[in-house]
Amino acid sequence: MRCKYCQTEDIKPSGSVNGRKLVKCNNCKHRFMENDSLPKMRVNKHVIVSAINLYYEGLSVRKVSRQLSEIFGEKVSQMTVWKWLQKYSKLVSGYVKTLSPQLSGKWHHDETVIRCDGRNEWFWEMIDEDTRFLVASLLSQDRTLKDTIEVFRKALETSKQRPQALFVDGSHTYDRAFNKVFYTRYKVNRVELVKRVGIRARETNNMVERLHETLKERTKIMRGFKNEDSAKLILEGYAINYNYARPHLSLKGKTPAQEAGIEVKGWKTLIENAIQNETIGTQANTQRAVEAVQVVQ
Ligand SMILES: [Zn+2]
Known part of the structure; x- marks a missing residue:
């Protein structure tokens, strides 16, 4: 044990x-x-992991609750499922930020408008071509320069590396945001901005369509969120599920993370690693505090 x-x-x-x-x-x-339960939890960890899996694979919270009762014989309220989703999406989201995927550096950007609780919201996402790794996703009320910059910055934060090229839709202007985030006056590490127009658009059409497939799936989950913060958290959870849990057909059953050289797979391992990471972090902090006190004495 x-x-x-x-x-x-x-x-x-x-x-x-x-x-x-x-x-x-x-x-x-x-x-x-x-x-066999997670720290400070009463319920067996397989029940919690299953709940998270089922939800991010597209089941509603109500259906997740019903499935748990049928599979495990556990009575778990919708509110509890909801709390688990928030708690562990947040925990794992902090942990995956410490990982460094090895990407192809060809990033495809896309955004789409969706109806969310009676108003229009923008969904943004950026996917690395060869690994299919989702480097950034964002939910915003507008499509402003600020939002575009935020998506680009998020992608850099996730990848920890500058891309070779950024592919964008030719119908919208990204130059200002692009220059703000990616411009360098040096010749090395220069990022190319490629607009999908004409022949180029046809060549990448398939790729973009596949992108939109995942986007459509995601918007199904995101509909009906009244609270912007929880919507953002769930979106992060969805990105984690997409990158680290779901096998990808075009990657021969591997996850995008595995294709990007990260062997961590599935919510169970992600949660365990995240807890371990947090514990080690706390230990290190305690140790530093102890040392600081000793220095003062
Ligand atoms: Zn221990």
């Missing part, structure tokens, strides 16, 4: 609470119940 927090195997019995056995980790010092 491994520690729920830091994944090391150095654990020992440590008393009990209400007749249930506790163990303590010698590495991170956490004390927890010896069962």
Whole structure:
């Protein structure tokens, strides 16, 4: 058995609470119940992982709740499913930011307008051509320079590397945002802005259509969100599901992340790694605090 927090195997019995056995980790010092659940959760982790999987594969929260009862015999309210989605999408979103995908550097940008709770919203996304890795996605109320810059910056943050070329739709102007984010006066690392017009547009048409397929799927999930913050969080979760959990047909069953050299796959591993990452981060902070106190003394 491994520690729920830091994944090391150095654990020992440590008393009990209400007749249930506790163990303590010698590495991170956490004390927890010896069962197959995530830290501070009552429900088995397979139930939580399944809920997250089912939701991001397109089931509504109501249907997820019903499926959990049918598959696991667990009564889980819609509110609880909703809380899990928010909690673990946020946790894993922080963790995947620490990973560095190896991308082809040919980024395809697209955006589409959708009806969201009675008003129009913009959906933006940028996909790396060879790996199909989703480097950025965004939900915004307008299509302004500021929004465009935000998408471009997000993509740079995710990839941690400048692309070779950025492919955009020829019908909208991206030059200002592009220059703001990607311009360099040096000859190396120069990014090419390619507008999809004429022959070029026909050549990349298939690619763009496939992009739109994923976009359409996503908008199905995003509809009906009243709260902008939760919509954004769920969008991040969807991006994680797309990059790290779902096998891609054109990648011979691999995920875009695997194609980009990251072996981490599926929500279970993502959540475990995220918790481990957080624990190690806390440990390091504590250690630094201790050292700081010692220096002062
Ligand atoms: Zn531990």
